[in-house]
Amino acid sequence: MAEELSSSKLGTLEYWEQTYDKEIENFNEFGDEGEVWFGIQTAKRVVNWLKNKQVDKENSSIIDIGCGNGFSCCMLAEAGFKQITGVDYSEKAIKLAKSIAESKNLNIDYKVVDVLNKEENLNSKKYDIAIDKGTYDAIGLCPDDPRTKRYLYKEFLLRVLANDSLFIITSCNWTSKELENFFTESNEFEIVEEIKAPITFQFGGSTGSTTSTLVFKFKKSN
Template structure:
């Protein structure tokens, strides 16, 4: 729930299988098998409405259909498929799960507007490889930072989160973007104020997407946060 007076330390989260690559490899193994069996593209994380609001924001705020756009943790590539349908022509999706990338390529069906690559987004060399010489105009994240915030600190899967990974992520986003590029992030773990604080020093808030709100204990909140952050 949104609370302008409360920001949490990432260490207050307990590590989860949702932050483990092995978990997502298994998820996309299943979804890839389902695709080959039934043609179903798989789950749209956070739901279709949230995804389409992100697409609408890009369409409303990025006038150049040739803008370079990166979706980090792209999963089945749903966001990029919607952007391709909206006329964008230079789209890249990356994920650390090879199974996710295989699924996304199958779902995209050879679209010339989208390329998909396996990428370790916490590795500086891999970030530079995908960004190339110019960098991206827009980076999208729908739940990837949430997953990284739950990454276990050790291979044994203990309760402590990997603070180094959490801290590395904003640097990777900045390194992926051109000067004054925009980062559009959707989270169900972090509020707008918390995201702005986590990415401060590298980014400034440049806009937000409104989602349905609820009221509890006199406070108004929403279960999903989407904000645009501009590289400074």
């Protein structure tokens, strides 16, 4: 069983509300869209992977879990994907994401949603693709019972994903192996592939990347 991470303020709603409050101010004043977690290239690799797999841009419904300022949602919309939903539990994040999308004339559906709320099923809508960049990481840093929260996160996926859908997760806190073990342990998810990042460090004869991006297929159990 993987060890839990040390808790951090990044695992609290208060932190995200304060962060996005400042980012709203910066956006209004300077047009600065705010932090791109793990860099632009990381988001781009996921969008390019979907494009290369010729995912249907008109009809695939995509949800970005913990969308923050909506950077990935905008990139998907700019690449021609038409059905994009971004959810985040921070009202401020959703306010910022809506302002940015409006400024770019992009049509993205943004909602305030706490994915750890057991009642949340997004009005029974099922998504063909879910992406996450940094949200499972943030949840794993909750000061209060992060292990239970990581399982609540997985239960959310089970409620909102369509059969045969894809789940693409990028993490900086968990290795590919840890992500694979956690998401495949009860057989709902199977690994499709790892979207490799270029080697970004070399240490003591080992080489590696600071983030892991994995693609899973979701199979609904009967």
